[in-house]
Amino acid sequence: MNKNHLLRLLRVSRTGYISGAELATELGVSRTAVWKRIRALEREGYGIEAVPSKGYRLIASPDLISIDDLQQELATRVIGRDIRYVTSVPSTNTTAMAMAQNGAAEGTAVVAETQTGGKGRLGRTWVSPPGNLYLSIILRPPLPTHKAPLITLMGAVAVALAVRKATGIEAGIKWPNDILVKDRKVGGLLTEMSAEPDRLKHVVLGLGLNVNQDHDALPDGIRGTATSLAETRGNAMDRTLVLRALLEELDTWYESFLRDEILVLNAWRRLNVTLGREVAVNGQGSMLRGLAKDIDKEGRLVVVQADGTAHAVAAGDVTLLKRSDMP
Numbered sequence: 662m663n664k665n666h667l668l669r670l671l672r673v674s675r676t677g678y679i680s681g682a683e684l685a686t687e688l689g690v691s692r693t694a695v696w697k698r699i700r701a702l703e704r705e706g707y708g709i710e711a712v713p714s715k716g717y718r719l720i721a722s723p724d725l726i727s728i729d730d731l732q733q734e735l736a737t738r739v740i741g742r743d744i745r746y747v748t749s750v751p752s753t754n755t756t757a758m759a760m761a762q763n764g765a766a767e768g769t770a771v772v773a774e775t776q777t778g779g780k781g782r783l784g785r786t787w788v789s790p791p792g793n794l795y796l797s798i799i800l801r802p803p804l805p806t807h808k809a810p811l812i813t814l815m816g817a818v819a820v821a822l823a824v825r826k827a828t829g830i831e832a833g834i835k836w837p838n839d840i841l842v843k844d845r846k847v848g849g850l851l852t853e854m855s856a857e858p859d860r861l862k863h864v865v866l867g868l869g870l871n872v873n874q875d876h877d878a879l880p881d882g883i884r885g886t887a888t889s890l891a892e893t894r895g896n897a898m899d900r901t902l903v904l905r906a907l908l909e910e911l912d913t914w915y916e917s918f919l920r921d922e923i924l925v926l927n928a929w930r931r932l933n934v935t936l937g938r939e940v941a942v943n944g945q946g947s948m949l950r951g952l953a954k955d956i957d958k959e960g961r962l963v964v965v966q967a968d969g970t971a972h973a974v975a976a977g978d979v980t981l982l983k984r985s986d987m988p
């Protein structure tokens with residue numbers, strides 16, 4: 662018996678009851694089998710009221726992402742047509758890289774409720790408590806390897822716009838891979854790839870987005886710099902809706918990106934919170950201070966130092982300086 666089918670029948674009858682006999686007929690199983698399945702749902706956290714003369718009624722759902730609800734309305738061409746959903750995993754990126762290696766289709770998404778070994782860049786950790794979104798997408802862009810950084814920028818554009826559309830929160834992008842709300846980190850992107858000498862084989866675009874986390878679940882060191890959508894809005898959010906918005910924006914922007922990279926670079930310029938600010942860039946063993954002037958067509962950050970020399974930085978960590986941080 663399909664659990665999602667049973668849940669759908671219970672959901673439809675949310676205002677009333679559905680009898681065990683009706684459920685058994687709809688699902689093509691015995692009433693005892695229905696009862697057993699209802700008990701199993703209760704163990705997963707669903708609240709189901711059973712009234713002998715009336716039947717069953719769904720009164721509470723656990724706060725989990727509903728892939729079934731998501732897929733009913735998902736309007737994408739490539740991204741998220743196939744979704745691997747797991748409650749807990751070491752890292753959705755690691756799972757997606759293995760799936761890509763084994764031939765999973767372009768657009769396949771891996772979604773987890775929590776991660777036990779969430780990864781940031783350069784061996785750092787992405788803290789992954791329940792209540793947020795952890796997502797990795799398999800892409801197979803027909804591009805040379807040096808274009809890979811543009812995929813991170815494309816992902817950041819899609820995420821910032823999805824957050825704006827789904828929640829009204831003015832999310833911005835800090836180069837290269839941070840999603841910020843009022844200068845605090847609400848999300849991060851991690852792009853991993855497998856490449857031949859001159860061409861990309863596959864890319865995994867990973868995204869962590871803080872939605873409903875309990876702020877105390879974050880370690881001390883991060884609490885002061887991180888935020889969540891719920892904290893910003895003052896109320897919890899339906900993660901299934903946010904996830905749908907993310908997949909739809911990613912679908913749109915990936916298509917635009919393959920058509921013309923300039924579209925992504927221009928959108929990035931509109932949504933970023935980096936350009937025009939004094940920054941300190943810690944990258945590849947060097948420290949650079951100056952004005953963040955622009956991004957170039959490879960997605961590198963162009964920083965102009967006080968003496969007028971310009972540097973194009975390919976990778977690094979940016980600190981947005983306040984006036985008081987300036988020498």
Ligand code: BT5
Pocket residue numbers: 751752753754755776778779780781782783785786787788789794795796797838839846847848849850851867868869870871883886887888
């Ligand atoms: C990132 O790295 O920002 C990339 C994060 C990507 C996470 C996603 S989740 C799904 C997929 N699967 C994975 O295993 N990873 C991807 P980086 O720029 O290196 O930033 C990491 C730093 O952000 C940490 O060192 C902390 O300071 C901070 N941080 C960690 N967890 C955070 C959180 N939940 N919210 C805000 N900041 C966090």
